[in-house]
Amino acid sequence: MSFTVYLSGEIHTDWREEIRRGAEAAGLDVAFTAPVTDHDASDAAGDHLGPQSEGFWRDHKSSKVNAIRTKTLIEQSDLVVVRFGDKYKQWNAAFDAGYCAALGKPYVTLHGDDIVHPLKEVDAAAMAWASTPAEVVEILRYVLRG
Amino acid sequence: MSFTVYLSGEIHTDWREEIRRGAEAAGLDVAFTAPVTDHDASDAAGDHLGPQSEGFWRDHKSSKVNAIRTKTLIEQSDLVVVRFGDKYKQWNAAFDAGYCAALGKPYVTLHGDDIVHPLKEVDAAAMAWASTPAEVVEILRYVLRG
Amino acid sequence: MSFTVYLSGEIHTDWREEIRRGAEAAGLDVAFTAPVTDHDASDAAGDHLGPQSEGFWRDHKSSKVNAIRTKTLIEQSDLVVVRFGDKYKQWNAAFDAGYCAALGKPYVTLHGDDIVHPLKEVDAAAMAWASTPAEVVEILRYVLRG
Amino acid sequence: MSFTVYLSGEIHTDWREEIRRGAEAAGLDVAFTAPVTDHDASDAAGDHLGPQSEGFWRDHKSSKVNAIRTKTLIEQSDLVVVRFGDKYKQWNAAFDAGYCAALGKPYVTLHGDDIVHPLKEVDAAAMAWASTPAEVVEILRYVLRG
Amino acid sequence: MSFTVYLSGEIHTDWREEIRRGAEAAGLDVAFTAPVTDHDASDAAGDHLGPQSEGFWRDHKSSKVNAIRTKTLIEQSDLVVVRFGDKYKQWNAAFDAGYCAALGKPYVTLHGDDIVHPLKEVDAAAMAWASTPAEVVEILRYVLRG
Amino acid sequence: MSFTVYLSGEIHTDWREEIRRGAEAAGLDVAFTAPVTDHDASDAAGDHLGPQSEGFWRDHKSSKVNAIRTKTLIEQSDLVVVRFGDKYKQWNAAFDAGYCAALGKPYVTLHGDDIVHPLKEVDAAAMAWASTPAEVVEILRYVLRG
Amino acid sequence: MSFTVYLSGEIHTDWREEIRRGAEAAGLDVAFTAPVTDHDASDAAGDHLGPQSEGFWRDHKSSKVNAIRTKTLIEQSDLVVVRFGDKYKQWNAAFDAGYCAALGKPYVTLHGDDIVHPLKEVDAAAMAWASTPAEVVEILRYVLRG
């Protein structure tokens, strides 16, 4: 049994790498996908396209180019992991969770217990809440191996 | 032409009432719906159900009861307005936006320009960004009256 | 705000009537629907149709005629309540729950805590678990009134 | 012609193995999938995740982790076999059948004739009722070979 | 409980009127819809549109105009009755049945037992087979009244 | 039988009014809807929203506000009439036709025979091609009255 | 470019083989699928399953077993060819066409011009009408090669 897992959300720590390493160490047949995680590249994703823009429209252009990737990868995945860190707004992560919920795409959240309350609606539609990358790996191990 | 508009998000200011008053003053045929906006009542929505719980599971129970209402109203609406204030995480608002995006349900955002950048993915899938309740009313007036 | 609620499952106690009375007493704008709850009539629903049958095929004919009603009412409802009593197999109730889950139709379960474990998959996809008709009424009151 | 078949339901006898052996003996190109069938492992599927829980919430956590697997495998399958044994409630099996029915996913039931009557709604939406694993194998042989 | 029932198929006998009268006599709250049943008018439905055509293209134009009506009415109905008489090909009736099957729209067939065998695929996906208009009325009475 | 008909496309002649008058004269129960047909108002639909923009982004803002109306009305209609005049690009009309085609929403085209060839893909997915508003009215009369 | 083509309908002539040979001769990358075309085997598809039945129920059992195959293959195909011969009712072929139409699955018909009129509704929703297997091959050649 193989799985494709999309890793959504926070880009400032190496949680994606931890999950990848853990899955590899466990010998799991999982293909991981992710958005572009280079913050500056992501913000500039539409800069080569006209019209030259700043502020709202620059963000608009770049976000739509990024969405070509993220929307496709989310829809192709079997499971989405949505990570919330302890900084920043991370509204895109919550947006991805809502997107998954409406599609009926299963997702698990990954966050500390200090933000359980503000994430209650996001957690309510998730299949699981994990506190550490290791817990996510254990979920994957169980789901694929039993 | 009539419309049903769901007002999602921030519950600490009276923006919903401003939009309702504006639409009424303009004589628009709009029915507004909303989540339960009494914060304490919302947090306690599942307290009468077993098992008695605190923390994560209390939030879980209550969020799911709230979702019976919010999910139904979003799906029955013609348009969703998603409001982000200048405080709190408001991940549920971004979640609702993602939910709408996946359903193909049109939504507009309502927020100040100081949070344009962190909301770029949410705005990218929106039909419009409004800065004030009056702008939302003007959108409704145009859409219903031309 | 009004709601249509389908009452699925056990037909040997008057739980449907209790919920109806409770909703009426609370002044809620809820329309309740249900399968045919007369056991003998339900078993005989296809008897007037050919070919005359016994056993498996009699059940088959009657179940399909019943499904014309139940499938339509479930799809037209805003919420489904699925009741499990303390006797009988009640596989049709679990079937309805799975049907709702796949449609994305919100449902709540109604059952005693002695059958929590065998109902864990059914409860896992539900929006709430209620132990008494009064709890269901309270869910409806909250969802419709806040 | 190849098929993916999900084997849902009863976990106390070796019916899955019988079907697998029969399909192999017949040289059929069928990939079989299944839920985790180790009862204790399944009940404990969420135990490594917070918050530590007993009773309803322990079941809730584990059932959702299991659903990541079962929901995905059901949706990826071409056919589902739903097995009901002569003991236990097996509401999860009926739930899976209802889930398939709403998706338009074909399923066949596998059960003795002593439970034909309580399973009438489940059988009514099935493509076939088989009494033995050998009959299921024969269905597969016919469907794949003609 | 009210129902909308689309009456598809054979146009040479007054079976539609029999069902209408029976439902009225039984006091059922059913709205009946149907294709245009005037054969000549139906064949000429596109004659006022260019280009002037005969044979295949005349049929093509008219059938598409008719489909504006039939497709809409089928999708708006709660139940479809598909009638096969003892003459003519009536492929449009079987086409409507297949259309319903793919939509998950419940339908019942109405035909004599001399054509059970050639209609086996059509009957297999139906919720019931009725032999007379009176049997259809009895199905409606049961479904609406219990 | 009643119908809701969305009138898409060309805004420089009074074809919408001709169809409305014809349907009224024929006593048909049809509700007509349309985009905002005041060209200047339509181009300025987003001008009250930030950021102040010209060229591409002004068009972008306004088109999305217009889409709130057009998308909703198309999805609520039973039939769409797509009109192509003899001037201008009218890509929005062809866009609406493609949108209908993918939704399975029936549409008819209304255009002169001098543009049959460039409209061949649009006509191929339509239910009818009409050359005059009177022909559209006749289609409506037939579909509603037979 | 490769295609999967399901060949539905008449089973008394070798039209399937003609199309296969033609596609092979043209070097087209097409995988052909079909229902079980052995008439007796098809009628007996459910005979090994209980309860032992004759007439309507025998047909019912067998048709449902056949539908496991046909429904899956139709949904997996890129194109369906529906063949009507000059004998028999062939309602299953028209049923398949209607099924395709509702799914938005493209299909072409294959039949003589003597049955154009009774097939007008089936042809109206088809992408093409072919009179000979060679014409079907030419359609495939064009679609895959240009």
Added chain:
Amino acid sequence: MSFTVYLSGEIHTDWREEIRRGAEAAGLDVAFTAPVTDHDASDAAGDHLGPQSEGFWRDHKSSKVNAIRTKTLIEQSDLVVVRFGDKYKQWNAAFDAGYCAALGKPYVTLHGDDIVHPLKEVDAAAMAWASTPAEVVEILRYVLRG
């Protein structure tokens, strides 16, 4: 990460080849698909099928045969590029864009800035507007590589 990209629209310049070469030069794992771009072959796509036709019906036959290809390829693609040149009506390109929009299939437009205004509705639902094939290649490079 690999992608399938459908190249819709204008057939008089070699923009498809430019994008193909650019993607190849960048070493991107992209499979490109397209409609038949030989204008005469496309117009004659149905000429081998009866009835022999000219004008509207010839166009009708050929467009439907072409649609077997285009509809399938659009639905199988991850991204669609819709190209508008400076000549001709190109309504089929706008039709494809509307088709994508309704499916939720991401598309980007490719056109000069002199036609920004008439394309505003088409651009409003696009994920990006590119002015040159090189810009499309850069979008692909970013989406696949980050």
